[in-house]
Amino acid sequence: MSISVLGAGAFGTALAISLAQDGRAVGLWARDPGDMASARENTRRLPGFAFPDSLTVLEKIEDVQTSDIILLAVPMQKLAGFLAENATLFQDKTLVACCKGVDLQSGLGPAEIIQRSCPSATPAILSGPSFAVDIAAGLPTALTLACEDGEALQAALSTKNIRLYRSSDLIGVEIGGALKNVVAIACGIAIGAGLGESARAALMTRGYAEMQRYAALKGANSDTLSGLSGFGDLTLTCSSAKSRNYSFGLALGHGDPLPEGTTVEGRATAKAVSNFAQSANIEMPIAQMVVAVLDKQLTIGQAVESLLSRPLKEE
Template structure:
């Protein structure tokens, strides 16, 4: 059931996953909506401008017709969280009812508060849904550099079988049944990475950034616990691992956004490349969900207020530093 994999979304991350799965011996159908671009990839056997200098593996077949997905037992949705429901809705009637569908997005749908598996279930109806997450940059995966991620699915044996099938040289896939914990780790770390970037952009030093990551991780764990997530999930790749990566490298779009904000750039000018920073969409809904569950998330709330223009970056830092001292 795992010999053939379809990936929806031919951006950098979807293409990088296609490369990793093909190197693991899978036959991969890579779907993108731009027919001309997909044909160009097929003709040139390269990844094009999204991953310059990277050749397509022989096992990858670029397509632009959804009908090409019908026979695939495993579908990976590599599209942004805020576009996930719309894309999943288009798959109704195009994929087999027995297909397992995984999301590779990291976020929370801001209009509904849906986690990614909830969004796909609402759009597609009955299927088996799961999630791929963990510390990974598309460029690293595309180049074959050592990377480890997590696949979460409700059925433990199926999760293990798929994880083994997708693992290959330099790309390890661990498995879990804690879907919600993996989803929350991937979503919350993006918001916290913006905060880490702000600290660095303001020149507050490595000690401050380390403290922010540690206290932010405490917020992430509290929120996850309120949703029944397992503590060991958050201590693993999809929680602490992904937070450490995303909150420490300018390769992270969320960290880069925070760097710009911390350096004094207005939000409109903080992301001149236009590349998606998922945390900017997740911050407000995450802060709202935490408040409704009475979970303290002061760092997440501060990021949400900065992004909404409700408070300046320096004032947000001052507020956080003046909070009452407490036991850790």
């Protein structure tokens, strides 16, 4: 099966490299490709990683019509618009969302957006602990691929360094990938503000509880959150400066200027999740405190005090 990756940020580029290193014919499309075709690497987003011979930089997005499988590596908050703009190209294709988050406008995850925008397409989600530089370097990881009847897709997308596990729980997989970014911002804030490793561990644990509550209300399988796309990705994202969301939180905690030009999916997702929690009357205090700090409604000190002063309860 032929494969194309749409979106040449660091992660999309890394996936294309990993897939092509196995000799597959892989297309990589970017809205602004720059010198990728001539340089044979993504000098702006993922420098230092040469493109395998079987990786082709697509000149125009219409070229994806020859592909059976299309990986969508566009930012979450642009996914709905991107699909609406190009829906005719994606009819009857397998669309694999590689973005993580909740759309702020609709409150939907990537699988639901695919289903609404491209009803004839087969939606899938690829998620789990994965940094672009590690994947491009050929370092090993394991990810979750969520899709109904996904055995053929699992075989098509597995590579020498990416081991894929199947799941039929699209909602659970997309929620794990989305909400771990919110917790990562909170953990970055805690470390950046000097609150210590114990505080980070507590935030990860209670953040995981929030993820489970949210997933249950959305109809996900609770076991999914204990897998690679939930607990696995949460562990990685909350403990490494390679994580854009964690680094964003670190800058907030330090009081440093926030990084510009970097996609931080957890910002919009925190707001979308908090809006849903309020309307559904479920407790998600960490997500809500992240929003309050981002919107400058509370200082970090006030947010910590608010979390610590909540009514005592059983775990």
